[in-house]
Amino acid sequence: MNHRHILLSIFERMLQVYGPRKWWPAKTRFEVIVGAILTQNVSWKNVQIAINKLQKNGLLNLESMLSAETGKVAENIRSSRYYNQKAWRLKGFCQHVKERYNGSLDALFNNDMEILREELLGLKGIGKETADSILLYAGQKPTFVSDAYTKRFLDRFGLMDGNAGYDQIRNYFMQNLPTDVYIYNEYHALIDHHCHRICKVQPDCSSCSMKIIGEKLNCQFPEQAKQGSPG
Ligand code: SF4
Structure with a gap:
């Protein structure tokens, strides 16, 4: 065969x-990443409600999300289940990009794919499916x-x-x-x-x-x- x-x-x-x-249904790379983290254990419909709320309240970009209180982020993503935990995960990802890449997603995705995959897997709450979704749909990296x-x-x-x-x-x-x-x-x-x-x-x-x-x-x-x- x-x-x-x-x-x-x-x-x-x-x-x-x-x-x-025509995936991923998002306007920016950051939105793809947020969607990939939020979609764990919840329907896409509920993720969209959370993303729309983040957008409406000016939190759908790395800098704003990072400077917002975790409780405020959680409040905005309430529809996505386990919202407190997911708020910490989103903030953790933003913090990592800020500290290591000066907040630049370009710099993040300049990495070799497998090295970056390991790095993402080392972040709290990012499993293999989420890491590969981020790499493929936000970073345009050839991972399945x-x-x-x-x-x-x-x-x-x-x-x-x-x-x-x-x-x-x-x-x-x-x-x-x-x-x-x-x-x-x-x-x-x-x-x-x-x-x-x-x-x-x-x-x-x-x-x-x-x-x-x-x-x-x-x-x-x-x-x-x-x-x-x-x-
Ligand atoms: S529904 Fe699934 S199992 Fe049934 S014919 Fe299609 S691919 Fe095969």
């Missing part, structure tokens, strides 16, 4: 069916973002078993796809779209446009996913 061919065929099909997702949807997606196509770890999944995509920010950007966004709408916990195989490509590629959809479906 040629994994590069399979992954690119699935990508092209999703792009054709769903169209480009994985999440629960990605895991399910690979499992359903029989490309990797459901117990694969984060780095195993990230390496799988990065080793088999061209090193290309556009492809990594759209691929992650398309997987999320597909798994949110169609390939859900109970997959809607009867209306899935991907089953054709799965059959063509001889992908072995697992029995559970096959129930009630020709997938």
Whole structure:
């Protein structure tokens, strides 16, 4: 099985069916970073409410967020759950950029990708998915973002078993796809779209446009996913 061919065929099909997702939905790099930190364990709708509030109150930039009281930041992001903890995380990120890069995101993203990834992972509350989202969507660095949807997606196509770890999944995509920010950007966004709408916990195989490509590629959809479906 040629994994590069399979992954690119699935990508092209999703792009054709769903169209480009054009992530990340944000106007500035700082907004991407704030969104990536806030989106942990909460719906995007609630993140947007928090971002709009930060914007309205002049806190959606590094300097203002840094000089604001943590309680004030928390109050603005109340809709995003665990808001006190997330306020500290946002402030911690800002503090780090201020101290180490004089507040410059350009200087931050001038770093080598893997070195910067390790640095971000060393900050409180920034896990692998958040770090890779920041690197890819704010820093335009060629890293692949994985999440629960990605895991399910690979499992359903029989490309990797459901117990694969984060780095195993990230390496799988990065080793088999061209090193290309556009492809990594759209691929992650398309997987999320597909798994949110169609390939859900109970997959809607009867209306899935991907089953054709799965059959063509001889992908072995697992029995559970096959129930009630020709997938
Ligand atoms: S056919 Fe079913 S299991 Fe396969 S990708 Fe589509 S929804 Fe998921």
